[in-house]
Amino acid sequence: MVESKPSWSAAQVIIAILFFAALALMVFIKVSLSNRRSVLVEENERIAADVSQTREEVQTFKELRRQNDEGKDSIKEMMSLCREAEDVPEFESWLVSSSRSGQELFFFVPEGEHWLSVTTTSPRKPTSHVVPFRGMERKLIRLVPNAGYKFEIVRPVLRGRLGWKLVSNDPSFETVERRLPQTADWSGRSWSSTERVVFPNQFVYRDLFGFQSESPRLQLMDTTERGRIGRTGLALEIAFEVAIISNTPSVFSANEAITIRNFRNPDLIGDYAGNGRYYVNQEAVDKYIRKRGK
Amino acid sequence: MKFSVRSLLALLLLCGFAFPIWIEAQRLSEAELEQLNLKKDLQVALDELESFGPWPEDRKHLAEEYDSIAALTKIAEDRREEIRQKYSQLEPREPDVFSIRGIPSWRPDSKSSAPVGFVMQVPESRDVWLKLAWTKNDGSGNQGRLLDQLSEPPTKTGFTNEGLYQQKLQPGKRTLRYEQLKTEDSALVFEIWLDETRLFQSQFMDSNSKSKGWSSLSGRSQSDFRPKQPLPWLFSSRVEWEPTPGEGFIESELRPTIWLSDQPSEAFQEFAAAEQGDG
Numbered sequence: 001m002v003e004s005k006p007s008w009s010a011a012q013v014i015i016a017i018l019f020f021a022a023l024a025l026m027v028f029i030k031v032s033l034s035n036r037r038s039v040l041v042e043e044n045e046r047i048a049a050d051v052s053q054t055r056e057e058v059q060t061f062k063e064l065r066r067q068n069d070e071g072k073d074s075i076k077e078m079m080s081l082c083r084e085a086e087d088v089p090e091f092e093s094w095l096v097s098s099s100r101s102g103q104e105l106f107f108f109v110p111e112g113e114h115w116l117s118v119t120t121t122s123p124r125k126p127t128s129h130v131v132p133f134r135g136m137e138r139k140l141i142r143l144v145p146n147a148g149y150k151f152e153i154v155r156p157v158l159r160g161r162l163g164w165k166l167v168s169n170d171p172s173f174e175t176v177e178r179r180l181p182q183t184a185d186w187s188g189r190s191w192s193s194t195e196r197v198v199f200p201n202q203f204v205y206r207d208l209f210g211f212q213s214e215s216p217r218l219q220l221m222d223t224t225e226r227g228r229i230g231r232t233g234l235a236l237e238i239a240f241e242v243a244i245i246s247n248t249p250s251v252f253s254a255n256e257a258i259t260i261r262n263f264r265n266p267d268l269i270g271d272y273a274g275n276g277r278y279y280v281n282q283e284a285v286d287k288y289i290r291k292r293g294k
Numbered sequence: 295m296k297f298s299v300r301s302l303l304a305l306l307l308l309c310g311f312a313f314p315i316w317i318e319a320q321r322l323s324e325a326e327l328e329q330l331n332l333k334k335d336l337q338v339a340l341d342e343l344e345s346f347g348p349w350p351e352d353r354k355h356l357a358e359e360y361d362s363i364a365a366l367t368k369i370a371e372d373r374r375e376e377i378r379q380k381y382s383q384l385e386p387r388e389p390d391v392f393s394i395r396g397i398p399s400w401r402p403d404s405k406s407s408a409p410v411g412f413v414m415q416v417p418e419s420r421d422v423w424l425k426l427a428w429t430k431n432d433g434s435g436n437q438g439r440l441l442d443q444l445s446e447p448p449t450k451t452g453f454t455n456e457g458l459y460q461q462k463l464q465p466g467k468r469t470l471r472y473e474q475l476k477t478e479d480s481a482l483v484f485e486i487w488l489d490e491t492r493l494f495q496s497q498f499m500d501s502n503s504k505s506k507g508w509s510s511l512s513g514r515s516q517s518d519f520r521p522k523q524p525l526p527w528l529f530s531s532r533v534e535w536e537p538t539p540g541e542g543f544i545e546s547e548l549r550p551t552i553w554l555s556d557q558p559s560e561a562f563q564e565f566a567a568a569e570q571g572d573g
Contacts, residue, residue, distance in 0.1 A: 015301065015304075019304050019308070022308055023307075023308065023311060026308070026311040026312060026315055027311075029315050030311075030314055030315050030318055033315065033318040033319060033322050034318060036322055037318065037321055037322045037325050040322065040325040040326060040328075040329055041325055043329060044325060044328050044329050044332055047329065047332040047333060047336055048332055050336055051332060051335045051336045051339055054336065054339035054340055054342075054343055055339050057343055057353075058339060058342045058343050058346075061343070061346040061353065061356070061357075064357060064360040065346075065360070067360070067364060067367075068359075068360045068363045068364070070367075070404060071363045071364060071366065071367030071370075072363060072367075073404065074367055074370055074371060074400075075363075075366055075367060075370040077374075077400050077401065077408075078370035078371070078373055078374040078377070078400070079370075081374055081377050081378075081398040081400065082377065083377075083381065083398075083514055083515070087373070087377050087380075089369050089370065089372075089373040090369070091366055091369060092362070092365065092366065092369075093362075094362070094366055096366070197363070197366070253359055254347075254352065254355040254356040254358065254359040255356060255359060257352065257355070258345075258346065258347045258348075258352055258356060261347070261348055261352065262345075262348070272355060274358075275358060275359070275362055276355055276356065276358040276359025276360070276361075276362050277359075278355070
């Protein structure tokens with residue numbers, strides 16, 4: 001008996017080869033896709049972890065910023081509660097000030113050389129209704145560092161001469177008192193409120209637009225007292241400007257430095273001075289001011 | 295073309311193998327989409343983080359600045375408590391002198407107003423009456439003698455419990471506090487506390503109301519009143535409210551005013567609803 005073998009035509013052989021080739025290709029595709037997906041899944045896990053870590057960091061900074069803003073408000077509010085120079089606490093390396101109703105000013109100066117500049121001027125040009133103020137002057141008082149102070153405009157209840165007084169909580173500071181000429185009936189006052197929680201000689205980026213090139217003066221109080229001379233009805237006005245001048249290196253706060261970097265002027269920032277401060281690169285600042293001034 | 299059963303089986307097998315590939319391709323595309331979204335999220339988070347400094351070093355220094363302010367805040371919070379303690383005391387005077395001084399106080403949080411407080415020394419030999427009324431903004435609001443003569447209880451003040459109130463203060467050291475709060479639906483509430491007892495509470499009836507500040511006896515230094523000297527006006531609060539939402543606030547015509555007097559007034563009633571509080 002002759003065994004008959006199944007005979008494969010050429011077409012059937014090609015189809016069989018194609019079938020196995022397709023099968024092999026499919027297996028290959030499946031394995032590749034799986035590999036690619038598992039790589040992606042791993043990457044996604046890593047990115048998701050980065051996202052969550054970054055968000056956590058953002059949240060921490062937001063919380064720190066909120067605490068910082070509230071903290072500064074609470075420092076300023078505390079300063080407004082002071083009634084005597086003794087009430088001003090030691091604020092480490094910060095310069096803190098708060099003026100109250102334009103009449104009293106409380107401030108703390110840290111280590112370093114500081115002067116209080118008290119300027120009394122006439123805010124208006126004399127006219128037939130306005131008497132010229134005869135006591136225009138600028139007094140510079142050297143301050144004892146690491147001490148709290150109370151500056152006060154001393155105003156008579158109704159009629160008399162205005163004056164000012166500077167008292168410190170440091171016993172080595174001698175109280176400074178000054179009486180200004182010209183008697184008047186004092187009835188009005190206008191002032192702009194200023195509260196500071198800054199480093200001495202802290203430079204603010206936006207000041208560069210005001211082209212301040214000299215050592216920055218930090219204004220603490222700006223008050224105008226209004227009076228009338230007896231029955232003449234003539235007006236007498238005296239403006240008080242109180243500022244701090246510090247002989248310490250100019251600095252940017254770390255917060256300010258970020259603004260400056262975001263404005264793409266990193267060369268203005270010098271070395272890190274510690275405690276959240278950077279030295280100001282004075283050369284670059286001067287160059288910047290000259291360039292902008294043109 | 296003619297398909298044999300074998301061919302059909304082979305095709306079916308191939309289709310069967312194609313299905314998991316299709317599923318895998320779907321999952322891969324989902325993973326790619328997820329990665330795209332995650333990368334976007336990461337970029338947003340990084341941009342936000344960079345607003346606190348482009349480099350980790352900048353952020354470290356910023357955190358140091360914040361730490362420094364946190365230390366200052368602690369110093370300030372300790373000191374304000376010391377200041378409150380210091381100015382909550384009165385310097386001794388003759389026994390027939392009435393003395394008063396403002397107690398330094400601060401906002402409990404950034405959304406609230408600071409209470410207004412006074413410490414008083416009421417002499418045995420002098421009757422001192424605490425009074426509350428609603429007064430117009432015409433300058434008469436801080437003249438105690440005129441206010442003593444009020445005879446008609448106020449109406450249309452906008453407040454609950456409107457009326458004329460008085461209470462005789464017990465001799466000795468007394469503290470008085472005026473607090474303003476906000477209800478959940480944003481209505482203004484004020485409370486008067488004598489020592490640790492809530493004497494009075496009133497709420498502005500319009501929910502959209504707020505404080506417009508106040509005027510008070512300065513009290514930064516101790517004021518002393520000898521037997522013949524008239525007792526002081528203490529406090530007047532201004533309130534504003536918005537009759538139609540979005541159309542702006544207007545100031546309420548009548549404002550709560552508190553003052554002290556030697557005499558009781560006929561038309562005034564005792565402060566009602568005294569309530570023990572936690573202070």
